[in-house]
Amino acid sequence: MQRITKFEMINSQKKWRNFFITLLSVLLFCNFSFAQNPILSWGFDEMENRKTNEQQSGIQDTLEGNFNLAAGVKGKGLKLDGFTSRLIHNDSELPIPGEEITVEAWVALGNYPWNWCPVLTTESNEIKGYRLMIGPHGEASFQTAIGEQWISCTTERLSIPLRKWMHIVGVYRANKEMTVYINGEKSAELPIQGKINYSREKNCIIGMVAYPEKPSDIHRTWGTLPQYFGLNGIIDEVKIFDKVKTSNDIASDFAGYDTKAPEIELHKLPSVENQSGRFGAFYTKLKYYDEWDNLWPVDQDPDIAVCFDKLPVNVIFWRGIRYGTSWVSENNNWMSDQSVEAWGVGDADKEGCFEHMQDRHCRFSHVRIIENTDARVVVHWRYAPVSAYNNTWRVDPKTGWECWIDEYHYIYPDAAGIRKVSWKKGTLGYPRQFQESLPLLHPGQVESDLLQKDYVHVADYEGNIAPVSYVENPGSMDTEFAKDYTVQQYNFKSENKPFICFEPGNEMIVRWNNLARYNQHGGCNHFPVGQARCDGRTSTTSDRPSHCGSFPISYPVINEKGDRNYWNGLYGINGMDMKEVVKLGRSWAYAPDIKIEGRDFVSYGYDKSERCYQIESKTLKSKKLEFKLVGKNENPICNPAFFIKNWSAEKAEVLVNGKPAKDARVGINHELEGDNLVVFLFLEKDETVTITIVPVKL
Numbered sequence: 001m002q003r004i005t006k007f008e009m010i011n012s013q014k015k016w017r018n019f020f021i022t023l024l025s026v027l028l029f030c031n032f033s034f035a036q037n038p039i040l041s042w043g044f045d046e047m048e049n050r051k052t053n054e055q056q057s058g059i060q061d062t063l064e065g066n067f068n069l070a071a072g073v074k075g076k077g078l079k080l081d082g083f084t085s086r087l088i089h090n091d092s093e094l095p096i097p098g099e100e101i102t103v104e105a106w107v108a109l110g111n112y113p114w115n116w117c118p119v120l121t122t123e124s125n126e127i128k129g130y131r132l133m134i135g136p137h138g139e140a141s142f143q144t145a146i147g148e149q150w151i152s153c154t155t156e157r158l159s160i161p162l163r164k165w166m167h168i169v170g171v172y173r174a175n176k177e178m179t180v181y182i183n184g185e186k187s188a189e190l191p192i193q194g195k196i197n198y199s200r201e202k203n204c205i206i207g208m209v210a211y212p213e214k215p216s217d218i219h220r221t222w223g224t225l226p227q228y229f230g231l232n233g234i235i236d237e238v239k240i241f242d243k244v245k246t247s248n249d250i251a252s253d254f255a256g257y258d259t260k261a262p263e264i265e266l267h268k269l270p271s272v273e274n275q276s277g278r279f280g281a282f283y284t285k286l287k288y289y290d291e292w293d294n295l296w297p298v299d300q301d302p303d304i305a306v307c308f309d310k311l312p313v314n315v316i317f318w319r320g321i322r323y324g325t326s327w328v329s330e331n332n333n334w335m336s337d338q339s340v341e342a343w344g345v346g347d348a349d350k351e352g353c354f355e356h357m358q359d360r361h362c363r364f365s366h367v368r369i370i371e372n373t374d375a376r377v378v379v380h381w382r383y384a385p386v387s388a389y390n391n392t393w394r395v396d397p398k399t400g401w402e403c404w405i406d407e408y409h410y411i412y413p414d415a416a417g418i419r420k421v422s423w424k425k426g427t428l429g430y431p432r433q434f435q436e437s438l439p440l441l442h443p444g445q446v447e448s449d450l451l452q453k454d455y456v457h458v459a460d461y462e463g464n465i466a467p468v469s470y471v472e473n474p475g476s477m478d479t480e481f482a483k484d485y486t487v488q489q490y491n492f493k494s495e496n497k498p499f500i501c502f503e504p505g506n507e508m509i510v511r512w513n514n515l516a517r518y519n520q521h522g523g524c525n526h527f528p529v530g531q532a533r534c535d536g537r538t539s540t541t542s543d544r545p546s547h548c549g550s551f552p553i554s555y556p557v558i559n560e561k562g563d564r565n566y567w568n569g570l571y572g573i574n575g576m577d578m579k580e581v582v583k584l585g586r587s588w589a590y591a592p593d594i595k596i597e598g599r600d601f602v603s604y605g606y607d608k609s610e611r612c613y614q615i616e617s618k619t620l621k622s623k624k625l626e627f628k629l630v631g632k633n634e635n636p637i638c639n640p641a642f643f644i645k646n647w648s649a650e651k652a653e654v655l656v657n658g659k660p661a662k663d664a665r666v667g668i669n670h671e672l673e674g675d676n677l678v679v680f681l682f683l684e685k686d687e688t689v690t691i692t693i694v695p696v697k698l
Contacts, residue, residue, distance in 0.1 A: 023452055039241065042238045045075040046077050050063050051063070057091055061087050063087050065081065065084025066294045067085040080207045080208075082230050082439070084401065085230060087207060104239050104245075109162050110233045112162065112541060114216065118134075118204070118205060119134060119238070120132050121205050126149045127145050127149065128197050130172065133152075147194055152190075159182055160182070169181040177190060177191050184254030184418070215534050225389065265289065266444050269440065270286035272286070279308050284353045296645075305370060312496075313496050322527075336528065338437075356386075359528070362507060366383075373668065374413075375641070376612075377409075377417075379408075387535070389533075403423060407421050410611055413665050417570070420566055440547050443544055443656065447517060447519070449493070455470060458485040462490070463582055470512075486501060486505065496574050499571070500570065503608065507554065509554075523548030559609075568609045586636060591613075594613050594629055595628045602616050615627075616644070624692065627691055632687075640680075641679065642677075642691075646676070655692040662682065
């Protein structure tokens with residue numbers, strides 16, 4: 001056996017060490033060269049006249065829609081609005097990768113897309129190309145067209161959290177596998193057979209679907225239309241390589257960035273501060289978030305907010321709710337309500353629901369202030385039930401007129417008021433629905449954040465009160481029960497809670513909900529705010545505003561007057577407990593009798609549709625008005641209001657039992673036919689009181 005000297009051993013070790021150093025240098029150089037030489041890349045640091053360069057070809061790509069620049073993971077990133085913005089790269093010599101691809105991007109989302117949406121796609125005819133996608137439930141997917149179908153390598157749900165920078169990488173190796181990495185770690189892999197059928201359209205799209213698509217999780221396919229949608233968030237460092245990056249390469253790339261929190265705020269429904277400190281209605285322009293606000297081609301004052309001097313609550317008529325009335329608590333919890341809704345039956349059901357929810361651009365919905373005094377606010381909301389197709393309900397082929405709804409909201413300083421819903425006889429038809437309670441969830445909010453476990457109380461005017469709860473095992477999915485309840489109060493986690501009182505004879509459907517949903521998002525998110533042409537989409541995450549609960553549903557008493565039908569409800573939001581709400585409702589449903597003294601005024605009794613006694617002066621002279629309200633336990637007096645037609649004075653003084661009323665609210669409405677007086681009193685009595693209204697001239 002040949003002996004190896006110590007010198008030879010040392011020399012051999014040096015040779016091997018030099019070899020490994022050289023090999024390592026070559027590998028590092030190759031890795032460096034590979035990492036620095038994608039075939040396509042975008043950095044977004046430089047932007048001019050809505051153009052940014054694709055860094056490898058130098059081609060200037062035009063950005064469409066509404067976008068901004070924001071801090072990226074390296075320099076600037078591209079902030080997409082999710083509605084209009086996208087980048088299209090057109091290149092007659094667009095590089096076509098071979099049997100290996102790596103596509104990577106940094107992404108920070110504000111919410112999840114309506115359905116699968118590309119970070120980047122090169123697809124054509126929906127069966128060619130490749131694409132890196134984000135799903136409607138927070139998935140990431142790398143998809144390739146093999147054998148004329150999309151082959152998808154997809155991560156689990158919620159792999160992509162919101163408002164965090166995520167490094168997403170898709171890797172393809174022909175006839176072997178596809179892999180998806182998130183933040184340097186392998187998150188999904190899929191063995192494949194075959195090769196990509198590459199697109200020849202010579203373009204790629206960043207940030208938006210290539211073709212109109214329908215949302216995921218929809219209720220009715222025929223009530224939903226496809227449309228364009230995109231990513232809402234920031235993207236940066238988008239790159240395509242014609243080689244496979246290894247796990248070590250990808251982990252090293254991710255570790256090489258020191259990311260900070262992205263410039264994306266959690267979206268919240270608007271809040272209103274009563275800076276004036278007074279009761280009244282105000283035209284305003286409510287803010288949601290910039291990308292959504294920028295969609296609306298409106299000037300100043302498109303919205304209305306009603307404020308109160310005694311309570312930190314609001315009544316809001318906002319575009320995001322399609323102007324439906326919303327009662328908002330002191331901590332910005334929102335309660336809205338269903339509009340009049342109609343739909344076809346059987347073969348006639350071709351477009352889904354017709355309702356205000358579908359009027360996402362408010363083409364058929366508007367509001368205006370009718371009265372605005374210290375005693376009362378009146379807001380008129382007029383709308384036509386509309387489908388996702390932008391078609392109205394029951395169009396008369398001879399006249400072109402369809403069903404229109406007029407809602408008058410008579411709102412008083414105690415944050416309670418009447419919703420009067422009116423339509424012309426014969427225009428609405430059947431089937432139909434009038435009322436459905438819709439508590440709203442902010443993005444990031446779940447049902448247990450908004451509601452108590454006993455999420456609503458219902459009652460009749462006899463004082464029988466029942467809780468409706470989230471329960472462990474409700475039997476069938478949702479067990480319903482019906483009774484002639486007339487009052488409901490939603491148990492918001494707020495000091496002030498919303499309620500509704502209906503006329504006697506109301507039919508109310510109540511639903512016990514599954515406790516499993518109590519700590520979840522629940523409900524639907526096509527409304528509010530959503531711009532998808534969709535008449536129902538189940539919420540699977542709390543990334544968007546949504547409406548939950550949706551019960552009780554009431555079928556109120558239908559009244560008629562002249563050629564109109566209408567129904568009334570007493571709505572409000574305050575700190576009353578359920579017994580107090582029942583008493584307030586009883587004071588409206590069974591209002592005390594009024595007895596006018598003298599012959600100078602005539603009473604037309606109590607008008608439930610205005611929550612107000614109607615009185616008219618029979619003389620053009622200024623006269624004192626005196627009357628009795630016959631309060632009883634069964635006919636309680638709770639914050640009464642009075643409308644006096646033809647009031648011939650600039651102001652009025654109010655006395656109760658001969659003494660000046662505490663905090664009487666007085667308003668004069670100047671109209672073409674003359675001046676009318678409205679008086680509101682903070683007054684609660686179960687006995688007869690004498691009220692005197694004295695004219696005051698300035």
